[in-house]
Amino acid sequence: MRAEDKLRDEINKCRNCQACESLLDFSCPAFREMFKLVDQERESGKQISTNQLIHLVGLCNFCAACPCLDIRAAIIDAKTEYMDQYGLGFRIRALENVDRIGKWGGALPPVTNFLLQNKVTGGLIKKALGVHRERKFPSFPKENFAEWLSRRQNKHVGPTSRHNRKVAYFSGCTARYLFPEIPEAVIEILERNGVEVFYLGQQCCGMPSLLEGDRKLTLEFASANVARLAEAVEDGYHIVCSCPTCGFMLKNVLKIGAHDPAAYRASIRSTTVFVKIPVEGSLSSVYGPFIEVPDTLLETLLRDNGYFSAINPKTRRMVADNTFDLGEFFRMLHMRGEFDTKLGPVGMRVAYYPPCHLREQNIGTPYQYLLSLIPELSVQTIGGDYCCGNAGIMGFKQEFHRSSIKIASRLISRIKALGPEVIATDCLSCRIQLNQLTNYEILHPLQIIKESYTNYQEHIERKAV
Secondary structure (H helix, E strand, C coil): CCHHHHHHHHHHHHHHHCCCHHHHCCCCHHHHHHHHHHHHHHHHCCCCCHHHHHHHHHCCCCCCCCCCHHHHHHHHHHHHHHHHHHCCCHHHHHHHCHHHHHHHHCCCHHHHHHHHHCHHHHHHHHHHHCECCCCCCCCCCCCCHHHHHHCCCCCCCCCCCCCCCEEEEECCHHHHHCCCHHHHHHHHHHHHCCCEEECCCCCCCCHHHHHCCCHHHHHHHHHHHHHHHHHHHHCCCEEEECCHHHHHHHHHHCCCCCCCHHHHHHHCCCCCCEEEEECCCCCCCCCCCEEEEEHHHHHHHCCCCCCCCCCCHHHHHHHHHCEEEHHHHHHHHHHCCCCCCCCCCCCEEEEECCCHHHHCCCCCCHHHHHHCCCCCEEEEECCCCCCCCCCCCHHHECCCHHHHHHHHHHHHHHHHHHCCCEEECCCHHHHHHHHHHCCCEEECHHHHHHHHHHHHHHHHHHHHC
16 A cells, blocks of 8 residues: 555544544644645545645654554655655755764854854855744854764773673764763763763764655664664663654664564463464554464564664664663662762752653653752753654744744743743753743753762862862
């Protein structure tokens, strides 16, 4: 079945179900457009056109708020099919490769910043790239993370076997090139807690190109990253991410379709020559209906034919199962009594926003837990299904800018009602959006933890004098 036909089936199922409608109405322009198109089709009898479907899938920012995996998959597959048929324009090609933007823009930061911030040249660049005229570009720092790391006396650029606790750090493009203070804080906090850090060579996680339907570039990134990360896992390293989108990509998205027949047999406690599988083919179903098939056919039935099937499913599972969000990792250390709690006071009021791709990982809010350990820090966590609306590169697009701001309006109103001094969020796409729409200082929770460690150390040094 063509991806477009599958999409038509799925949006009809969604319209008949409507379980997500109230949940998604506030932040999902794709669902609103979807319901409108189906209603028009039913009233007029005229089939939804391909151009209308192309517009529809272009509205999905893969925030993952919808609980139905089938419609997510149908939208991404349709985007990919349309890209294969019609190609991607220069503007999308230029924006989707965040790693390349970081390398080129960071080669001569003063020149890049001047060109982007100058009214004339910045306007021309925005027009050429299809970026909305009101969108602010973040500034490139004088020194990126790789440059900072290379000049450190105690370099952490390769694996060793000296420590029992050791991690391979996946920083993400935005932190690596635009906000190096965050991976710098990561390294220092891990070292403070006696964790060996291996900063391995890495490319973009692939989420921006996946979102644009560019399968070739996505697989290029994913293949390179999975190969390197799998080697680190085999050497005894856990993988940690400070970016929730990178973590979501490595832990969740790459694992889709990478079924493990042995694990499935164990999950259903099969001891016979026949096994039960759901009729719909959804292996997460425990309610049925089921059909019984010979156990010998299980390998065939569970063969991975999905988006990432070109990458060994066993390797993808190994990477996914050994990847942790850094907040999750530090929370585990604390619960085992292995986290350094020599934390100094940080006297400020913080509103913490847990981003969409962190919520999708189903690990709770580990940074809320960690920030609660810091003396004199007042933290209010923004609960509920809020979205910043930026969605990586989508918020920069001319045609998506207005929707991006509208989606963010609920979150901004909630933040203002809390009246914080500082906003904390672990998503740098959210940070860019909040810098666009507010005057608050925006920090990653790890920057606050680093400041707390620094304050404790300075207090000890003052006492010693």
